[in-house]
Amino acid sequence: MTRYRSIVMLLRLQGLEDDMLAFDFEGKDTFADAEGQNDYQKRLMAYLKANPEIGVAGYPDGTFRPYQKINSQEYAKVLLESLNYEDPADYTWGTVPAKAAEIGLVGDASDVNMATIIKELHFAVFTYDALTLFAKGSDVTLGEELGTPIVITKLDVKSVVSVNSSIQDVKLNKTTVVAPSTSVFKLVDSDNKEAAIESAHIRDNGTTIRLKTDALKANALYTLTYDGTAYKFVAKAADTDKPELTSAVATANKTVQLNFSEEVDANALIASNYTIDGLTVSSAAYEVDADDNPIKTTIILTTSSQEQGTIYKVVVKNVTDLSENVISTDHDEYQFGGLPKDEDKPELQSTVSLTNTSVELIFSEALDEAKAENVANYSIEGLDVLKAERQTDKSRVILTTSAQQTTTIYKVVVTGVTDLEGNMIDSDHDESLFAGIAPDSTKPRLVAATPLTNTTVKVIFDEKVDEVTAENAANYTIDGLTITSAERQDNEAEVVLTTSAQSSPHVYTVKVENVTDLVGNVIDSDHDDKAFAGKAVDTQKPEVKDAQSLGNMSVKVTFNEPMDKEFAELPYNYYLGAELGYPTKVVKDTTVTDGTVWILTTAKQASKVYTVDVTGVTDLSGNVLNEDKDTAEFAGIGTDDTSAPAVNSAVALNNNTVVVTFSEELDPATVVEGNFTFAYSSGNEHASHKLPENATKVILSDDKRTATLLFSGVTMKSGVIYKVTVANVTDAAGNAVSATTNNSALFASTSVSNPAPKVTSAMLLNNQTLKIMFSEPIMIDGSIDTDDVTITHDKTGVDEFTGTIQNTVLASDKMSLTIYYTGDTFESAVLYTAEVESAKVKDVFGLVMLDTENDNNKVLFGGINTEVKGAKISNIVSIDNNTFDIIFDQIVDVASLVNTDVKVKKDSTEITPVLVRAEGSDGNKVRVFFSGTPFDSSIVYDVELNKDHVINKNGLVMDDNTSKFVSVTTENAAPRLLTAVATSSDTVKVTFSEFVQGVDSSDFSIDGYTVDSVAKVDDKTYTLTLDTDTTTGELLVVSIQSSSDIKDEANVGSVDTDKTAKFVAK
Template identity: 25%
Template sequence: MLVGDGGGVTEEYVQKEMDRLTAAISILKLKGLYEEALRYRGTRNFTDKDEVKWPEGRNIMAYLKDNPEIGFIGDDKGRFLPYAKIDEQSYFKVLLETLGYKQIRSGEGDFHWEDTLEFASHIGLKPSYKKVFTIDLLAKATVSALKAKTKDGVRYINILIEKGAVKKSRAIAAGLLNSLTDVKIKSVKAVGNTVVEVVFEEDISYYDVEDLYNYEISGLNIKSAYLVRKDAIRLETSAQSSGKLYTLTVGDVKVKFTGVAKISGSPQIRTVKSEDIETVVVEFDKELDYYSATDVSNYSISGVKIRDAELEGKKVTLTTQGLQARKQYTLKVTNIKSVDGSNLRSSSKSFYTRPDTTAPRLKDVKAETNQRVVVRFTEPVTKESAEDLRNYYITSSNGELEIWDAKLVGEDEDTVELTTEPQKASTKYELTVQNIVDKTKAANKMERHARKTFYGMREDKSAPVMLKDQLKVLSRNHIQVVFSDSSRLVEETVLDANNYEVVNNNKYKDSIYVESVEKISYSGGKYKVMLRVEDLEINSSYTVTAYNIEDEFGNVLEKNNSGTVRASRDDFAAATVEKYNVISGNKLEIHFTKPLNKESAGDISNYEINNGIGTPIEAKYEDCVVTLETAEMIEGKVYRVYIDGVYDMMDNRLKLNFEFRARAGENDEESPRLEYVYALNKYVVAAVFDEPVLYKEGTTALVLRSNKDEVILYAKALTDDDTTIEFSNLKEGEYLKEGVLYTVVKADSKGQIKSLEDVEDRTVNRN
């Protein structure tokens, strides 16, 4: 962008004050018009053209004269004033116009002249607000414009690349473009017939995600790309074929996904909840169009301002201003489109605000080993507060137990592991916790000390145990071995092939070479591995011995460290399907007889379902079980799933198929949870659940009590997509007294009528 004077681009040069001609040249370069302007031979020019001594400079002035839309016009005397100084505000006005914005004139435009710098800063440019506008400041302003997006939402550098004015490789080298080649992809899924969502393992908001050069999908045209969350983008594509397998390429990474059919019908509101301050979460029954779902003007709550709308999955999280706690509101939604374009013109749903204003509570404390204490809270907590050692104190009758480390563990973010000095066995300890903060917007803090007791564990002196009953032959060259320990095993010792010996129990006691050890799984205190060995013989017996298997406290497996296994012909067979469970109308769980290669088991291209379903949308594998997510299947219809390309851990390629009958509804094991109860009026009380429910007419009751006053109401109606039951008892004249606080109790005073006894969910197994 800069050439400099006779001495080049020096420190002295960039501190020079900017003139109009140099600024105009910078804008021409920014637009990719500089070379054209140098060669321009226009007949018209500014009256002061002769002040510029070099011919190409006069050509540039003629070009500016004939192209006033570039933003450099003369004064009322026809002069360009090439060497007059230009201020920052004037230059940024031209930059904004280059990006497609207009100064407001006659009531139309985007910014007022006096607000130029503020508007520029708002769209991502970086004015300095300095009085003297130097060449250095111009260069920085120009670079910020190259990285900025135009009014149409396209990064300006991409426009220059598309025109051929700038090479993409040079733009990346200059830091104007951030290539997605090195970013790891977490998942790819078609959320609509023309929309694919790509989730990354890190924040990609500072990358040039809208650059279509980053992506390629075989068999589909990509029309646009846009950021939907810090770690996710959406690609708008041509129409997909339902059940067809596609491959998305990003840089050197290829990820497969399955096309989905266009779903008709407008989206409907499923639930509306407010469980955090100034926050409303709206769940729909369909995937949504990003732009309509995040447009705050499409939502309204009387007396409340909607400040922001964020989409994730089928849920929209609204950030509000003026939302009061413990109050009933009605949310109105208009012009929300499904991802496939069907429009919800208008819909309303009532909700009750019950923000979490309670600090996290201490749920459970337990010594897992004599140097590890597991602390569980009632809700997710912040990493900063959870790992602050000052927030924990452990004492006993013998004094303080020193805490060496605190670590927040698990995906639920509600569990902390404390590493302590060695505890004394059976000693009663008291843990005191304070200042732990939850992850709500309110950042509720444990101001009061919370205390729970636990008993110290004895020092672990028990060695790991080999589970001989789980020792088995997996193939001609593989043997499964399982260890158990109450403490954590040292993985390096478990996976070291030198720590195993296999002997044929023939008269020669032939030694069988152990080539390698592979991890199958580690959960519930059991570590399952697979030994890769030289050929085993059918109907032969083998003794497997393990040495030096160590736990975290240095206990080593030395005794009872061997077991016997016999190889049969059936053991040499490849893995096969043991059983299957139809979980819901779009989920199938397949159990295999032997462990699978995780990568191949999770590859959707290795499965296909007939009768129009095609390739699954997602495949998840864990410990011999594959769960397939598919397009919606028809209840009662028989389907056949074909498995081809999945490998078991013994390197056998599986080619299997079986039939199953689809059913609707989900097969879960959790009962519906009562979210909250509120009075609609003095006669009607509403009970809100976390999922759609059923009740028994004339039987399902709600018992309320206030001192000696007892009110028994019966279920009369379902509302809010069957997540709310309305209770009343007009027949017996029951009503709530004004200003009286009632509590829901388990049963009436005689113990005959129980609250919510017959409420069930709508899943297959009716919890």
């Protein structure tokens, strides 16, 4: 497709073609290459020049180039303009593929790129699809606007599958070329509440319509109605986790393997989404498994030739997961070492006959597909080579030959075959001998016939049989019965016959004829019949026999007889309670394949007891479930982490700091200097700039996934490749980094200096509180005293500031320090200077002191007249009828506040609490507990505090120590047992609903076991140690003894002894 034809189409789609044809082009401004073109081209070019709002600007040299071939990205941009999308308001040149996919012009962004030249067929499909879309700001399609509406063929819907909470895929039996309007669908939940459908577009080569919907409730049942037919499905959870690049490794001189944290979409196959400094990425493809199915977590890049020993960095952009989350910008790059060019020639290692007409050749390495599948590259004396197929592992080739002769020794000679680098087959290892084998002449035999129901019989052969002959019902006869259908089963050696109703106990004989095995041998006439006893009509209702968790997101449900697949595999026939909802998938078990066992994919389970409730499932005879036996309990399996953390990358932050990132959160106790070993790998290392084996200090980030290591007294020079190896570092579950894989990373050194921290700014919060900001996270060496922060000013007539430091608070991000003064105040309109003692403030490692050069430890700030005041009560919140919280207007010290400091009054009545303590982590709240139920919810009470025992950070006592409150009628619930979780085979962690006291081993009971000891974890949680190991998977119950003395923290409420907690033994 040429450039001028695409522009004419743009004008046609915008209704401007007639205007262009009537344009007088003579003497008008035009493009530089208009001279020599025909009049049509001249008119077109001048018209475009005169109407720049159309958006066709030409090339930088002023030419139009009408006969230039255009690619799919250029034509997609033309169609976006036709649909009223503007550049750059709605998209940019770089985001054309993404925008085209977003509005449904294409199914995937990968369909639009600069490499694909538009041919007439693609041109027609693109244009057709554009005519079916609504232009921006319009309520009709582009085709309707132009008077050429597209008639959409009715969809042949197969099923609806949820991708995540806001993406649902409509799977089709037949492909379609147009996505219908969202108005033809209706989506409702189980309460018939409608959910909006925002857009619909085609995916997967026309076999899927993807719907963008309102966020649906995870594991809840929904119904999508199309053309009067309802399709039920279970919504999956919202997926907001961005995919991450977890590793990159060169597998050959021109190939790099990338591994992602989850499956990535087809936009991962766009080569331009990958950049590698120093290399060109020419293609990207999914890795494939043994069955040639794509492995969507792994991408193979083809690059230009790498240099051995060079550290490259691959950066990924625009790649999304299947839920359309764009790759995390914090995990979108990875370093890898280049490999040398492969100069080893491939060798033929062995050859073996597989059948009378097939031979397998095994080579020493992966082969080029085109060369390996060229039959002219193989010769076998005495045989014709009819076909050559490279296998999935790329190093094996299977040849299809003419019929071999038994006991004949053949020699295969290979020529012209190359490896992936183009190295030709080694002429010293290009031939191999193999023995011909006889053809398979063994006839299949019928070995059994078993009735499944009153109208079905399963016949079993001794080998796999041909599908066409096996499913021809005319090939089976049963005297006294009519056979209406035959269906070969998944194992290919069994066939289920559907018959007329059988009589019991009548004995029938099934006879088979014309059925063949996979190579065409017809059924053995001496073994072609079997007797079976007719089965009576089954009226017995099936039952749920058992349910068992197989993993954190998998449950096995067992029935007492085989169930009908049509209903047993419907997710909405299984309900797992409010927490887990419905499963998202149900499949027949691959071990027990008779239909009695079904595997459910669930939401993430906790280590607790769940119940599955089954409805709508029938047995093979159509009997519905026994309503009295349609549920089963199972023990959920929590997320026990057994995977080892992996080293993702290492990067030199500066010349003495290295950052190592990991695949998951780490146990801080194991992130120590000795567990990181540094070694020289390549390059020119200076003798005075060698890295020692271990860093001086290591700090773990707040997200516990990044370790920052600093070398004191040592600096690197650029031009060196180092390797860091990690050992004995574990994740939160105790899994250690592997000793052999994913435990190291290469990084390039740098000469960039590690800057010392600097003071960047300061501001007053009031006239006695100063906040100082720093250039990087800091630590305080010891404590900050008044002499460590010098305050000066140069305003005449204003006294020197003589305040003393009462308190200091370092912010949680360690980027600022708040200083609370007492004894003096800063004056308004005075410009002050704060000079911080450099020795007291260091970088977060505690190794580099505050920078004093260029006064980087000094900062200016202006005085304000906002006075600091003592704390006030801002609110009193009633928790229940004997507990309330007092909330202050600022951070306070309540260490000396006791129960007698709190007085609650009404008239002459005074109520004193039994306990007062700080609440929460904000520093501005206390909780007050009372005995019994002393309050009337209809009365307003006065509260008075001892103001001398509530002190703010500036050292001031309360400014206002009184307030009022109204109680609530909510009863103070007794403390109760909430959960129990097995932490090992003989320990159980129990959690109460609130703080408790007086807990010991005699308070607990577990049938079959004795609690030997109790250890406090926190005020609500205790670990019980049992007298013996439990049995893995056992369902156990923790009870509180009726004689228990457990009380709440105020020693007012006694524990509820009726509450129990179930747990699953480890």
